[in-house]
Amino acid sequence: CPCPLPSGDTALSRLVRRLLSARRSLDLCLFSFSCPQLARAVQLLHRRGVRVRLVTDAQYMGLHGSQIGRLRHAGIQVRHDQHSGYMHHKFAIVDRRMLITGSLNWTTQAIQSNRENVLVVEDTEYVKAFQEEFERIWEEYNPANYRFF
Amino acid sequence: CPCPLPSGDTALSRLVRRLLSARRSLDLCLFSFSCPQLARAVQLLHRRGVRVRLVTDAQYMGLHGSQIGRLRHAGIQVRHDQHSGYMHHKFAIVDRRMLITGSLNWTTQAIQSNRENVLVVEDTEYVKAFQEEFERIWEEYNPANYRFF
Numbered sequence: 001c002p003c004p005l006p007s008g009d010t011a012l013s014r015l016v017r018r019l020l021s022a023r024r025s026l027d028l029c030l031f032s033f034s035c036p037q038l039a040r041a042v043q044l045l046h047r048r049g050v051r052v053r054l055v056t057d058a059q060y061m062g063l064h065g066s067q068i069g070r071l072r073h074a075g076i077q078v079r080h081d082q083h084s085g086y087m088h089h090k091f092a093i094v095d096r097r098m099l100i101t102g103s104l105n106w107t108t109q110a111i112q113s114n115r116e117n118v119l120v121v122e123d124t125e126y127v128k129a130f131q132e133e134f135e136r137i138w139e140e141y142n143p144a145n146y147r148f149f
Numbered sequence: 150c151p152c153p154l155p156s157g158d159t160a161l162s163r164l165v166r167r168l169l170s171a172r173r174s175l176d177l178c179l180f181s182f183s184c185p186q187l188a189r190a191v192q193l194l195h196r197r198g199v200r201v202r203l204v205t206d207a208q209y210m211g212l213h214g215s216q217i218g219r220l221r222h223a224g225i226q227v228r229h230d231q232h233s234g235y236m237h238h239k240f241a242i243v244d245r246r247m248l249i250t251g252s253l254n255w256t257t258q259a260i261q262s263n264r265e266n267v268l269v270v271e272d273t274e275y276v277k278a279f280q281e282e283f284e285r286i287w288e289e290y291n292p293a294n295y296r297f298f
Contacts, residue, residue, distance in 0.1 A: 085263045088252050089252050113233065113234030114234045115237055117238055119250070
């Protein structure tokens with residue numbers, strides 16, 4: 001495989017391990033997603049039967065290197081905004097109990113070259129607020145509601 | 150004044166109120182800073198004698214609408230990276246006890262048009278990790294260490 005899952009104790013490998021701990025669901029709300037290793041982890045979860053839902057930004061999903069097409073091809077449900085503003089969140093929720101959020105876009109550039117932060121939060125109050133935002137966005141971006149502009 | 154501090158119960162006014170609660174220090178680590186209302190709050194704190202330190206991204210600080218020049222002009226200490234990668238954090242620490250972080254860049258576009266999140270965290274463990282990152286960056290970006298490239 002051209003992009004093995006990262007091993008060792010890098011920030012990327014720690015992030016991948018958190019994601020791979022998912023047993024039931026993975027909700028992703030990502031402005032930009034071009035990192036192949038993270039896409040591979042998400043595909044692996046999907047193949048294991050974890051329910052993956054992904055929300056992304058319409059302007060960024062088609063950029064060179066984006067993994068969104070590949071994930072859709074693999075059968076993962078993807079929804080995107082239909083605004084001129086950005087869907088600028090960058091968070092994941094594992095099994096509705098662990099929130100992973102911060103400044104990090106899921107891009108190779110960000111992981112390799114930027115100063116970034118990623119918070120892992122299991123406090124119910126924070127997880128609930130982000131889960132509710134996810135569900136709002138998931139409904140709002142339902143393709144059944146598209147107005148073609 | 151052309152840009153009054155926001156009032157009412159908007160996300161921006163809540164953010165401003167958190168900032169204005171600072172009594173001793175405000176540490177800012179911001180990829181992009183163009184929002185005039187937030188700049189005004191920061192200047193107000195500086196005038197009140199709160200120690201404000203600001204770290205930002207070299208590529209973004211000179212963009213149209215950036216408030217960085219204005220803040221420097223007001224006497225606020227600003228340091229910036231000297232990498233090709235981005236200094237992509239977007240966090241503030243109030244009095245070394247309250248962390249404000251998330252996806253939100255401090256721009257009018259982000260506040261008015263994007264889907265964003267801002268977390269307010271007072272848990273010591275999280276605040277400490279971000280305070281340490283701030284101090285590392287503050288030292289690393291000390292102008293005494295510049296290599297002109």
